[in-house]
Amino acid sequence: MSVALSSARREQRVPRPRHRLRRVLAEVASVILVVVLLLWSLTPVYNMLLIALDPDDGDIEFEGLLWPPDPSLHSFHAVLTQGYWLVEDFWRQFGNSFFIGLMTMFLTVLIGSPASFALARMRFSRGWLLVNAPLLTYAVPASFLVIPFTRLMASYGLSNSLWAIIAANVTFTTPYAILILRQYATLIPIELDEAAQVDGASPGQVYRRIYLPLMTPALAAVGTFALLLAWNEYLYQYVLLSSTRNMTVAVAIAQFFNSDEAPLNYMMAAAIIYSLPPIVIFYAFRRYMAAALTRGAVRG
Amino acid sequence: MRGTPQVLAAGPAALDPPRPSWHRHLRGSEFAWAIAFVVPYAAVFSAFVVYPVAYGLWMASDPSLYRDLMANPLYAQTVINTVLYVGLAVNVKMFLALLLSGFFMRRRWWIKALLPVYILPWALPAIPAFVSFHWMLIGEEGLVNSVLSALFSIQGPLWFNDRRLALGSNVVAYIWKWLPFWTLTFFAARTAIPQEIYEAAEVDGASGCRRFAHVIFPLLGNLYLACTLLSTLWTIGDFTTVSLVSEGAPAHSTDVLATLGIHYAFDAAQPSLGVAAVMSALPVLIPIVVMLMRRLQTREVQL
Numbered sequence A: 001m002s003v004a005l006s007s008a009r010r011e012q013r014v015p016r017p018r019h020r021l022r023r024v025l026a027e028v029a030s031v032i033l034v035v036v037l038l039l040w041s042l043t044p045v046y047n048m049l050l051i052a053l054d055p056d057d058g059d060i061e062f063e064g065l066l067w068p069p070d071p072s073l074h075s076f077h078a079v080l081t082q083g084y085w086l087v088e089d090f091w092r093q094f095g096n097s098f099f100i101g102l103m104t105m106f107l108t109v110l111i112g113s114p115a116s117f118a119l120a121r122m123r124f125s126r127g128w129l130l131v132n133a134p135l136l137t138y139a140v141p142a143s144f145l146v147i148p149f150t151r152l153m154a155s156y157g158l159s160n161s162l163w164a165i166i167a168a169n170v171t172f173t174t175p176y177a178i179l180i181l182r183q184y185a186t187l188i189p190i191e192l193d194e195a196a197q198v199d200g201a202s203p204g205q206v207y208r209r210i211y212l213p214l215m216t217p218a219l220a221a222v223g224t225f226a227l228l229l230a231w232n233e234y235l236y237q238y239v240l241l242s243s244t245r246n247m248t249v250a251v252a253i254a255q256f257f258n259s260d261e262a263p264l265n266y267m268m269a270a271a272i273i274y275s276l277p278p279i280v281i282f283y284a285f286r287r288y289m290a291a292a293l294t295r296g297a298v299r300g
Numbered sequence B: 001m002r003g004t005p006q007v008l009a010a011g012p013a014a015l016d017p018p019r020p021s022w023h024r025h026l027r028g029s030e031f032a033w034a035i036a037f038v039v040p041y042a043a044v045f046s047a048f049v050v051y052p053v054a055y056g057l058w059m060a061s062d063p064s065l066y067r068d069l070m071a072n073p074l075y076a077q078t079v080i081n082t083v084l085y086v087g088l089a090v091n092v093k094m095f096l097a098l099l100l101s102g103f104f105m106r107r108r109w110w111i112k113a114l115l116p117v118y119i120l121p122w123a124l125p126a127i128p129a130f131v132s133f134h135w136m137l138i139g140e141e142g143l144v145n146s147v148l149s150a151l152f153s154i155q156g157p158l159w160f161n162d163r164r165l166a167l168g169s170n171v172v173a174y175i176w177k178w179l180p181f182w183t184l185t186f187f188a189a190r191t192a193i194p195q196e197i198y199e200a201a202e203v204d205g206a207s208g209c210r211r212f213a214h215v216i217f218p219l220l221g222n223l224y225l226a227c228t229l230l231s232t233l234w235t236i237g238d239f240t241t242v243s244l245v246s247e248g249a250p251a252h253s254t255d256v257l258a259t260l261g262i263h264y265a266f267d268a269a270q271p272s273l274g275v276a277a278v279m280s281a282l283p284v285l286i287p288i289v290v291m292l293m294r295r296l297q298t299r300e301v302q303l
Helices: A008-012 A017-052 A074-080 A090-121 A127-139 A142-155 A162-185 A190-198 A203-214 A216-232 A235-240 A249-255 A264-284 A286-294 B028-059 B063-071 B073-103 B109-118 B126-137 B143-152 B163-191 B195-203 B208-236 B240-244 B257-267 B271-279 B282-298
Strands: none
Touching (some): A017 B109, A017 B126, A017 B143, A074 A264, A090 A203, A090 A249, A127 A162, A127 B028, A127 B208, A127 B282, A142 A162, A142 A235, A142 B257, A142 B271, A162 A216, A190 A203, A203 B028, A216 A264, A235 A249, A235 B257, A249 A264, A249 B126, A264 A286, A264 B126, B028 B271, B063 B073, B063 B271, B073 B163, B073 B257, B163 B240, B195 B208, B208 B282, B240 B257, B257 B271
């Protein structure tokens, strides 16, 4: 542990002999830790590739090798051309996942940003109530809400509808968005608002002309988080979406579990393709997300 | 990422910018604006949180439901599983995240290069990740057992045939998925600790373990506690991990409250019993939320 925590500063001094040995040991330990963490992070991902590249439709068999003896992209081809009954609606389901993700992102920003403006920039005598409401949402984890939620959606005629999923996602992303945006808003000098006020701007104008442009990085981060949450979400999709055409890829992948002779390589190929968009978005927006984290984001 | 000391749990209040004195009181049109800004969120909150929760409480209000639950030995085991799962997964994850965040503070190129790979589990969606864990551990052909037999010629165990191994698999998969996120959170908090504090500690001879115990932990303690509470809340409701990694196997003996509730509600067509099963965690959840709210309000923990 002392290894992990010794600061870089200490190494700038001229080391005494006794310290030199400790330094070398610390470096060796840190390299070992890096290797361990690499293996830890990559093994499940490698396992996905391994199964997806297996040419056989049936079981996974490695024959003592850590690489399929005869790797093939056949499974990716089958998924992309919808060449098997379990993946026959793959592109439609992919579109559904995208639709849910993008709508969740859009609505989270649309609903979260004005609320955060009111809480962060306007004096609300009952503001604490609204500040705590998001936290109250966390008292009711998603899996607890899903049963009454499903019944309500059925009574609204929204069961098996993508909008029900979007509603559920927005319910859980907005509180989080408000928390982060409120924190980030403290970075913007309040004098800007005051100056605009003196010039006769209404709160609506302050929000549109000053708040939104300056909050762009935080809004990007919050939108990305919302998209990732929608992509990670499984429970509501599993419970609410029943027809294959309205399913998302997440549910379709889990469907492979239910049929006994389902080709695992197709499942893994679909899983890998499904993973690509969030990974691309995640690494593209990494800077914004780091900034939001520094301001204290808490949910991934 | 430097220069944002407010993130720090213990960040002195003096570092906070002076509170704006913009609107002492909202009047007339401004009040209308404020209401208009908040109405969309209030609508979402009441339609999708308050109403379903009230409905759920009404569904689960019959005391006989709880008598049925208590009479079922599966329920008692599920409660124990939930406590074990949440207790182990959250605490191990948070502690590792705190230590590893310190590791990533080191200025070495190989540590910097590791970071993008290290956060991959966070970027990978939950379904593919947990499906992969499931097939990595299954039977004799799974990657883990193949590696064990190829490298060490050990016959690996059947991971999902033993309750303890299956529960452990769930915990490991959960930690794998969420460790990077919390590591980055603590990493961000650490970068906000002013360098002078490290220097002062070093002058006073505190380094390594002692610096961790006497300098870093007191500074990050509040944040650590708040994050642990929040993570506990989320993990108690976690359905995806258990339902995809061990699938409750063997024979529902690794189910947690979330998966059992969903199983009752949708597979056994007893929605009220399902709600009752999950609502029985409320006596634990509510104190955690109250504690979290207090931490966030009074101590100025900026999450």
